[in-house]
Amino acid sequence: MRFHMKSGSEDNEIVAATATAEHIRKFVFSGSPAERLEIKIPELLQGAYSFYTWPCAPILAHFLWERRQSLAGKRILELGSGTALPGILAAKCRAQVVLTDNCILPKSLAHIRKSCQANQLQPGVDIDVVGLSWGLLLNSVFRLPPLDLIIAADCFYDPSVFEDIVVTVAFLLERNAGAKFIFTYQERSADWSIEALLKKWKLQALPISMDDIGKESGVDLLEFMGGHTIHLLEITRIESDGTINNT
Numbered sequence: 001m002r003f004h005m006k007s008g009s010e011d012n013e014i015v016a017a018t019a020t021a022e023h024i025r026k027f028v029f030s031g032s033p034a035e036r037l038e039i040k041i042p043e044l045l046q047g048a049y050s051f052y053t054w055p056c057a058p059i060l061a062h063f064l065w066e067r068r069q070s071l072a073g074k075r076i077l078e079l080g081s082g083t084a085l086p087g088i089l090a091a092k093c094r095a096q097v098v099l100t101d102n103c104i105l106p107k108s109l110a111h112i113r114k115s116c117q118a119n120q121l122q123p124g125v126d127i128d129v130v131g132l133s134w135g136l137l138l139n140s141v142f143r144l145p146p147l148d149l150i151i152a153a154d155c156f157y158d159p160s161v162f163e164d165i166v167v168t169v170a171f172l173l174e175r176n177a178g179a180k181f182i183f184t185y186q187e188r189s190a191d192w193s194i195e196a197l198l199k200k201w202k203l204q205a206l207p208i209s210m211d212d213i214g215k216e217s218g219v220d221l222l223e224f225m226g227g228h229t230i231h232l233l234e235i236t237r238i239e240s241d242g243t244i245n246n247t
Helices: 009-018 056-065 086-091 104-118 158-173 195-200 221-225
Strands: 022-030 034-044 076-079 096-101 128-131 148-153 180-186 203-207 232-238
Touching: 022 056, 022 104, 034 086, 034 104, 056 086, 056 180, 056 232, 076 086, 076 158, 076 180, 086 096, 086 104, 086 148, 096 104, 104 128, 104 158, 148 158, 158 180, 158 232, 195 203, 203 221
Parallel strands: 076 096, 076 148, 096 128, 148 180
Antiparallel strands: 022 034, 180 232, 203 232
16 A cells, blocks of 8 residues: 655645635535534644645545444544544534644644634533644553544655554554544655555555545535545554454
8 A cells, every 4th residue: 555645845835825814614514404514624724734624634524424323422533633624523423532633732732622612512521632642652642541433634644754653553453442543645655655564563454435425415525635636544453363353
């Protein structure tokens, strides 16, 4: 499996050149006539990349929305939450959600809380926001509650952190039997791959079809992709006997 990515500097430069002020971006999810969810995400385009909702996030959010009936009561952790669209959607679908971002970036964590409050979710009451740095097994990692699902949108954007992410995921999956890691990623370079890292940390990745994502809400995923290629994957542990944990 190959991750096609470029350095994030170009994207950040484009954002910095075009940004003017914070604005609220709305995402609408619908099903039957009585089912409609609107999520409001504050974005600060002149800030770092964690203050903007990248194309991978709404795709993952629509994937979760179409499985909303199964989310109620599920214990979900979002890695590298950024503006936290997928995690907030899961919380609105009655999942127990922990949103995380780098513990040394207090402004990013504050922005996550702002996103929660924009959607009537009170941090510490309706949803949790935690500082968590990839690759570092700090106290915050050990204090996490039991998990059913780990999610992330576009975390694999910098090859220097690929193993940090994989190590963190491997540790969390080992501590939470039966849990899965589901994530979207955007192709940016043909030269970067996590296949060797998955093998090293006894993980298995399987692609998830995106053919029907968004159809229930009448959404064309190409509108979110903006010409980029995006994939959806599921990672699970390979048990000591060589079997894959697909429970």
